[in-house]
Amino acid sequence: MKIGLKCRLALVFGLIALLGTSAWAGGGSQAEKSDKITLGMVSIDVNDSGNARAINGATARAKELGWDVITIDAHGNADEANSAIQNLALRGTQIIIDLVFPVTSLGSGLRAAEQSGAVVGTWGGGLGSTVAVTNGSGGLLAEPIVAQMVKDLGGKGSILALTYHTGQVARERELVLDSVLKDYPDIKVTKNEVRIPGYLQDGAEFASAWLAAHPRGSEPLAIWGSWDDPALGAIASMKQQGRDDVKVYGQNGNIDAIVAVESGWMTATAWEASEEEGKVLVDTLKQALEAGKSWTPKAAEVPAVVVSTQNVADFIRQHPEAAGR
Incomplete structure (x- = not known):
């Protein structure tokens, strides 16, 4: 990174040994038993910028390694995700990545993966008893954004919080929000749950109603999205109503969010190096696959940067691709 880091994203890598007849329980590695490795990825929403960038990074690294890649969109539905993981396991996919779904929602899928001997990783889904590695952002990415807000x-006013409880990352960020705001009784919070798909529309509709109940000049106002896109939907309603008096905060730092910060409509976002995270995840899963039973927990860090109206120009000069330039 060429600019000073304002926050660092901890990426925790670990192994909880798989049981049964999988390669983890045997003496050799699964990599030694297969001429061609297939990476299967199950995404909570392939159209979400953060998911798309992580998928792109993982795909690029897998292709460099000569692997086949299968990507499945679960449309925000945990049942679809479980079915997708089960199908990948049945077809002998050696490495499976879950993007964002909490491992607690993937019981049947993870059991099928365990029985097939697949190595499982998550991007933002956490660790479970059959998950070999995890990375991705959660609460750590939210901390500097909530503090700035x-x-x-x-320390006073009203916040519209656009939440999403199906995704592990969004849950963790909301916990950070709640924890910080306990110390600020003069800040009132309205929470609305958005959907996948539909987060842009939901963000716009919830913001429209909230703005009507919180007129200009009434008090300090802010809108917080558990990731960028719901907040961008809210900005659409702000533009329609001519409301430039509300501060807006996102997380992930997708292209539209960086551009919104540049134009002054979004106050700040945390830019997550999602493509790099995807590459790191694949590299670590490869190590886990090759190591077999000898695999030990690892920790790594991929940097995240808070991009605000104060530093956005410098950020874009150093990372033009983050703004689609």
């Missing part, structure tokens, strides 16, 4: 509000 509270500071910008002066």
Whole structure:
């Protein structure tokens, strides 16, 4: 990174040994038993920018390694995700990545993966008893954004929080929000749950109603999205109503969010190096596959950067691709 880091994203890598007849329980590695490795990825939403960038990074690294790649969109539905993982396991996919779905929602899928001997990783889904490795952002990415929002509000006012409980990352970020705001009784929070698909429309509709109940000049106001896109939907309603008095905060730092910060409509977002995270995840899963039973937990860090109206120009100069330039 060429710019100073304002937050660091901890990526925790670990193994909980798989049981049964899988390669993890045997003496050799699965990599030694297969001439061609297939990577299967099950995404909560392939159209989400963060998911898409992580998938692109993982795909690029897998192709460099000569692997086949299968990507499945589960449309925000845990049942679809479980079915997808089961199908991947049945066809002998050696490495499976879950993107964002909490491992607690993937019981049947993970059991099928365990029985097939597949190595499973998650991007933002956490660790479970059959998951060999995880990375991705959660609460750590939210901390600097929530802190800045509270500071910008002066410790008082009202916030519209656009939440999403199906995704592990969004849950963790909401927990950070709740934890910080416990110390600020003068900040009132309205929570609305968005859907996948439909987060842009939901963000716009919830914001429209909230803005009507919170007129200009009434108090300090902010909108917080558990990731960028719901907040971008809210900005659409702000533009329609001519409301430039509300501060807006996102997380992930997709192209539209960086451009919104540049134009002044979004106050800040945390840019996540999702493509790099995808590459790191594949590299670590490869190591786990080759190591077999000897695999030991690992930790690594991929940097994240808070991009605000104060530093966005410098950020874009150093990372033009983050703004689609």
